[in-house]
Amino acid sequence: MTGAFLEVRDLHVDFPTDDGTVHAVAGASFSVSPGSTMAIVGESGSGKSVTAQAIMGLLNPRAAQVSGHVFLNGTDLLECEPDDVRRMRGSVMSMIFQDPLSSLHPFYRIGDQLVEAVRVHQNVSKSQARDMAIDGLRRVGIPAPERRVDDYPHQLSGGMRQRVMIAMALINGPDLLIADEPTTALDVTVQAQIIDLMMELQEQTGTTMVVITHDLGVVAEMAKDVCVMYGGRIVEHGSTDDIYYRTSMPYTQGLLSSVPRLDEVRSERLDPIPGNPPSLIRLPSGCVFHPRCRERSRVEDDLCRTLEPELLEVSPGHTARCHLVDGTGGAP
Amino acid sequence: MGAYVLRRVLIMLLLLLLLSFAVFVLFSLLPADVARLTCGKICTDQTIELNRIRLGLDKSVFEQYWLFLSAIFVGRTYGVGEGAVVCEAPCLGWSFTKSEPVLELILDRLPTTIFLALGAFVLFLIGGVLLGIYSALRRGGWQDKAITGVALVGYSLPSFFFGLVVIYFVIIRWQILPFPRYEHPWDDPVQFVQTMILPWLVLAILYAAFYTRLTRSQMLETLGDDYIRTARAKGLPERTVIGKHALRAGLTPIVTAAGLDLAGLLGGAIILEAIFSLPGLGSLAISSVTNPDQSILVGVTLITATFVIIANLVVDILYAYIDPRVRAS
């Protein structure tokens, strides 16, 4: 696909373990156009973080087997030398993580951690780097950055720490920012601050963003496009409108009807997806979702149990992995 | 930070006081009759009694302790008149078997022990930590398995056995080194090194085994931490990630163990000093048991305990230096 800034094609990540091979990601493909925000949603263990880490080249090659293609601006990162990918990390592409406290080194001043991030990639003096660090902190809305720069992570609140993480990720002006559950560990009022900040900064810098979350509200607020992941696969992909208003995959449907909503008391009971997520070692045959799916009776010949559906086009730019999608745009 | 150190030093002094009292009481509870032990070959009840008075053993433990304590600052005279012995301040007691002040005896032996301890310490700390890091990085590989295996053996070797085996092969069978005969380095540096090298290596290997295991497990723990992932995501080279971020985070228990081990060694490596006939604190302690002299034992015990307490203090201050969170509270 041309025009995509990040394109992931047929990504597979396996972890061989004593109990068997964990197929954490099985054939994920998606692309993100420059300057836009894509969200990856899915429940715990669906492979979101592993996908992100595979893009960043952060998976330990001794533990993980990665195959497929990750094109960043036309370059296949999986073909590059590890050291070249390392040089791109933190400069061309950056990442922030869920827990800002544990993600910052507890023993170093935040200023030193920022300076370090600058100086691996840019040939500047310590004091120049320090000025850049203070500037970066100011940009993410940390009050009195000249003083804060000498604080240790434990002296900051959770929201401030996440701001520091964002400052660190953006300090070398990356083109791609991957945020893995950036607000999950924060209170809602602080989450609102961080979301605002990220969207503001994106507007200023035009950074392409991939936001990983399990919160469908955060997706609705931040993203233009959405990938829904289940059992290591992308099961539905489209614009936020496609996903929320023209849902075409029973799992996405189930997710949407599982969440209690603030804006309406729907009924006394929620309508949850039955059962539990699958084991990634022994995945169900056919459609990975079929043991929990309530629509499968509508598919003939028990096809859901025997044949894995392809990611089929529902409408241009909207695909879903379900036998009910017949390619004519009919939603289940 | 300054207030913190000051407070810790005050606590340390208090602890030392308590500890010296405890040692004193403990030894005074021993069944051995010191007055009899120190009275020599021809002993009448009368000389024993005189001895008792001369040593102050007729007084209560508290008074004895007070005498002992004040002697450190103002010195002490044992007995009166003709046979009186003067022990000048600082006086840690008087050895009647050796007719010398205890402190003199200890200071005489201390350099040997310090050389032995420091040399071994540097060797085992560097060796152990480096091997531990390497092993952690090669986790599961054959290098890791080999190192952990050897470390396990080293860890469980009894030191006297290991020491004797080394002496047997290196000195007796292969005659690579001459028989150990201790000389101070300023007197005869060559002889000093030739004598010390084996005990250094033996101690280093015994202790390094432990540090390899400790460092390996610490590194494996910190390498899985979130901030290590952040360091990699920043694009830092693996060298920096491990040598700076991971090591610093895993350092605390290593520092603790190293501090206490060094203090222990400074108190005398009893067995190795005996095997390699090194005139250190350990052999002094042994001789004061085989040829009973309680005042030497009290002195050596106190010195060793002082080392341990000081080591604790140093470790705590290092902690605060390593971990800013400790500094805060």
Add this chain to the structure above:
Amino acid sequence: MTDIVRVTDLRVHFPVKSRGVFPRTIGQVKAVDGVSLHIGAGETLGLVGESGCGKSTTGRAILRLLPITSGRVEIEGTDITDLSRRQMRPRRREAQMIFQDPYNALNPRQTVGSIIAAPFRIQKVDPPGGVRAAVRDLMDRVGLNPEHVNRYPNEFSGGQRQRIGIARAIALQPRLIVCDEPVSALDVSIQAQILNLLSTLQEEFQLSYLFIAHDLAVVRHIAQRVAVMYLGSIVEVASREDIYSHPLHPYTYALMSAIPVPDPHLQAERQRIVLRGDPPSPVDPPTGCTFHTRCHIAQERCRTEIPVLRDMGGGHEVACHFPLTDLSATAT
């Protein structure tokens, strides 16, 4: 409706100790500072607020799991505030607790059967038909396979572990269950299953719940009345309809506006009050109204005078000098 729980002016303060040889008390964490609430038979009261505002402490104090500094706790009309341990013991049957983290709350070395049977052993109760039958019945009720009675907690998923915790809590048929963030650690699809289970059990046993959560949407779904907590005290209590349709406290309003709804169009239209900064420390709470440091309508009076919880009609109580009677006024 008779009240199962009635709490009056509850205070729980934790001493802050200085470090050193002789620790002195140098302050108080005012974790709970003057909370009053009541819960009727078969009713669910939701308790929401940001991290550290004292929700768990309130719940634990009601069960006398923490020393109470002052105030009064009545359960079924009996004042239990000053009961001794021994006197408390038989009372523990009436009130139970479910915890957030299903992983830590269960002893990993006990089988599920013996975990669920523990309340019978401790209270020396002989259920009709014997303990074994009772345990199987409980497992069945909470949706666990009774065949798995001899398995260990680590063989169960997060949602299933939460079911184990629930089975243990309902074993002695208590009147009240304090649910401390029972679904916060769970995936949405599993969360919905557990919420439904809690509703079913409530109808079946006429249970009362104190439902603690930081997710207002979840609370709004399950609770008939909602109490909003800020820095140790309750700032607003209302029915779930009222609290959403016309919140009176500016904090409630901000909290609700900060929660993104899973509906992109609606979310784009919503107006938000983004609170500045972080919640202050409970060691040194602000004077007057504790919220005034972050409040967008605070006035001089708020800095000096502590607002008390007062009824604005229909059981809608608020602790604010300037309740938001007119919602449009808040948009500025």
